[in-house]
Amino acid sequence: MVIALANQKGGVGKTTTAVNLSASMAVAEQRTLIIDLDPQCNTTSGFGINYNGLYAHIYHVLIGTKQMKEIIRKTQVPFLDIAPAHPDLIGAEVELLDAEEREFVLRKVLEGLSETYTYIFIDCPPSLGLLTINALAASDSVIIPLQCEYFALEGLAGLQRTITIIKKRLNPDLNIMGILLTMFDKRNNLSFRVWEEVNKCFNEGVFKTVIPRNVKLSESPSYGKPVLLYDISSKGAESYLDLAFEILDTKGDK
Amino acid sequence: MVIALANQKGGVGKTTTAVNLSASMAVAEQRTLIIDLDPQCNTTSGFGINYNGLYAHIYHVLIGTKQMKEIIRKTQVPFLDIAPAHPDLIGAEVELLDAEEREFVLRKVLEGLSETYTYIFIDCPPSLGLLTINALAASDSVIIPLQCEYFALEGLAGLQRTITIIKKRLNPDLNIMGILLTMFDKRNNLSFRVWEEVNKCFNEGVFKTVIPRNVKLSESPSYGKPVLLYDISSKGAESYLDLAFEILDTKGDK
Numbered sequence: 268m269v270i271a272l273a274n275q276k277g278g279v280g281k282t283t284t285a286v287n288l289s290a291s292m293a294v295a296e297q298r299t300l301i302i303d304l305d306p307q308c309n310t311t312s313g314f315g316i317n318y319n320g321l322y323a324h325i326y327h328v329l330i331g332t333k334q335m336k337e338i339i340r341k342t343q344v345p346f347l348d349i350a351p352a353h354p355d356l357i358g359a360e361v362e363l364l365d366a367e368e369r370e371f372v373l374r375k376v377l378e379g380l381s382e383t384y385t386y387i388f389i390d391c392p393p394s395l396g397l398l399t400i401n402a403l404a405a406s407d408s409v410i411i412p413l414q415c416e417y418f419a420l421e422g423l424a425g426l427q428r429t430i431t432i433i434k435k436r437l438n439p440d441l442n443i444m445g446i447l448l449t450m451f452d453k454r455n456n457l458s459f460r461v462w463e464e465v466n467k468c469f470n471e472g473v474f475k476t477v478i479p480r481n482v483k484l485s486e487s488p489s490y491g492k493p494v495l496l497y498d499i500s501s502k503g504a505e506s507y508l509d510l511a512f513e514i515l516d517t518k519g520d521k
Numbered sequence: 522m523v524i525a526l527a528n529q530k531g532g533v534g535k536t537t538t539a540v541n542l543s544a545s546m547a548v549a550e551q552r553t554l555i556i557d558l559d560p561q562c563n564t565t566s567g568f569g570i571n572y573n574g575l576y577a578h579i580y581h582v583l584i585g586t587k588q589m590k591e592i593i594r595k596t597q598v599p600f601l602d603i604a605p606a607h608p609d610l611i612g613a614e615v616e617l618l619d620a621e622e623r624e625f626v627l628r629k630v631l632e633g634l635s636e637t638y639t640y641i642f643i644d645c646p647p648s649l650g651l652l653t654i655n656a657l658a659a660s661d662s663v664i665i666p667l668q669c670e671y672f673a674l675e676g677l678a679g680l681q682r683t684i685t686i687i688k689k690r691l692n693p694d695l696n697i698m699g700i701l702l703t704m705f706d707k708r709n710n711l712s713f714r715v716w717e718e719v720n721k722c723f724n725e726g727v728f729k730t731v732i733p734r735n736v737k738l739s740e741s742p743s744y745g746k747p748v749l750l751y752d753i754s755s756k757g758a759e760s761y762l763d764l765a766f767e768i769l770d771t772k773g774d775k
């Protein structure tokens with residue numbers, strides 16, 4: 268199953284979810300691959316990989332000079348591999364414009380990988396450009412991380428419209444797996460207002476698991492590791508393990 | 522003076538700074554214009570404007586069907602006008618690719634406006650695409666909002682490289698007015714680590730004013746007003762007024 272983490276709103280927890288949900292799935296012994304499709308390379312550095320040292324990364328695969336198996340590497344978490352990014356990806360947005368079937372470049376290179384990996388996660392940049400469109404065209408499902416803030420709520424309707432268009436034109440099988448509320452702060456009334464509003468408007472389209480604001484989640488990337496290797500007892504680590512099991516329970520994999 | 526708020530990292534406080542710094546400059550009786558160049562339209566809604574009701578906005582100006590003076594409107598703050606955005610702006614990234622001198626479209630339409638406005642602020646989207654490049658090519662200075670978080674710090678070197686390239690190729694007068702630390706949380710050690718690191722590496726290129734994490738700043742957009750109209754006594758309102766006076770003091774305007 269291919270799952271994109273997408274939201275054009277910036278800083279809502281796409282990368283934090285990609286890194287920590289993929290690690291939690293691996294801990295549940297699901298063969299997992301994480302693909303970093305953001306030129307910022309935050310997922311790549313979240314696993315302690317320095318993009319400067321990379322001679323093979325996702326940009327090479329998108330422009331066709333390397334295959335996926337040449338760029339995939341192990342992470343420090345068993346059952347979890349990564350396809351790292353590089354800042355060269357910035358060029359891919361323009362270079363892909365002239366490619367044949369430019370929206371399906373990623374989908375084509377992922378063919379066959381579902382035999383090796385049960386879950387493939389794709390971390391997207393904060394925009395609706397060709398990189399994110401490629402991710403949505405290649406995915407079975409999309410998880411929408413949503414910060415418990417006003418601006419994040421405002422952007423939701425626009426994002427849903429975009430996903431509907433992608434579903435109609437590029438990928439009829441794409442479904443929204445759920446909206447994931449992130450950085451929930453129980454001291455802050457706004458978090459409760461956003462929680463109520465989202466649950467009212469989207470009903471069962473919202474994950475029961477809510478990710479709290481937790482400093483260990485923002486510290487762990489500076490140590491180059493997912494939070495469950497940095498501080499397994501933290502609320503941050505616990506909440507992403509809960510999310511992994513919520514997904515596994517609904518999918519029937521135990 | 523034209524000032525861009527830019528950083529490809531998402532959620533670092535570009536919009537919050539654009540809205541509240543422009544309002545603070547207006548309170549200091551400086552004729553100010555705020556331009557929303559982000560298809561998310563967060564600056565536009567931060568002033569209570571619903572983009573659905575707009576028949577004239579910045580997209581029309583970029584594609585050449587309207588002039589700036591036809592789209593500029595007053596805000597609820599005296600001395601502050603706004604050039605609002607609309608989601609159609611998403612299309613501009615691709616449509617501008619074929620335009621003549623596509624990086625200078627905004628610069629050309631802003632000519633002459635500096636006679637009416639002492640300060641013109643431009644809120645940018647979280648990417649380094651043509652919209653942000655247009656903003657940087659049109660600006661005298663750029664303010665880099667930087668969240669006191671690890672991923673934000675990581676992206677800084679890349680952003681500086683981009684600004685150097687823009688300066689060399691498109692706009693030799695562009696200078697970095699300063700790095701603005703945002704969402705500083707004195708309960709969180711990471712904030713102090715980022716503050717030390719940034720001041721060590723960039724020295725006088727960092728504003729003395731630091732914006733604290735303050736719930737009034739994230740609540741005020743849901744009431745469609747800058748924080749100084751929502752809660753003038755809040756730390757959030759105070760810090761943006763301090764920033765305005767720090768800029769005015771260095772520029773010599775009192």
Ligand SMILES: Nc1ncnc2c1ncn2[C@@H]1O[C@H](COP(=O)(O)OP(=O)(O)OP(=O)(O)O)[C@@H](O)[C@H]1O
Binds near residue numbers: 450671
């Ligand atoms: N639950 C949380 N608690 C505390 N901090 C968090 C949490 N989730 C994310 N963060 C921090 O907030 C910032 C934004 O999160 P993140 O970078 O994951 O968002 P993003 O959507 O991937 O951003 P971008 O749009 O730039 O790709 C990061 O510095 C991250 O460490």
Ligand SMILES: Nc1ncnc2c1ncn2[C@@H]1O[C@H](COP(=O)(O)OP(=O)(O)OP(=O)(O)O)[C@@H](O)[C@H]1O
Binds near residue numbers: 393
């Ligand atoms: N100092 C602050 N204290 C508390 N909340 C803040 C502060 N600054 C910004 N916020 C909130 O954090 C979120 C991100 O800020 P903002 O939207 O201004 O960032 P941005 O860089 O413009 O994001 P984008 O990259 O999506 O354009 C918003 O919900 C905003 O209300």
Ligand SMILES: [Mg+2]
Binds near residue numbers: 281305309
């Ligand atoms: Mg990210």
Ligand SMILES: [Mg+2]
Binds near residue numbers: 535536559563645646
């Ligand atoms: Mg913004």
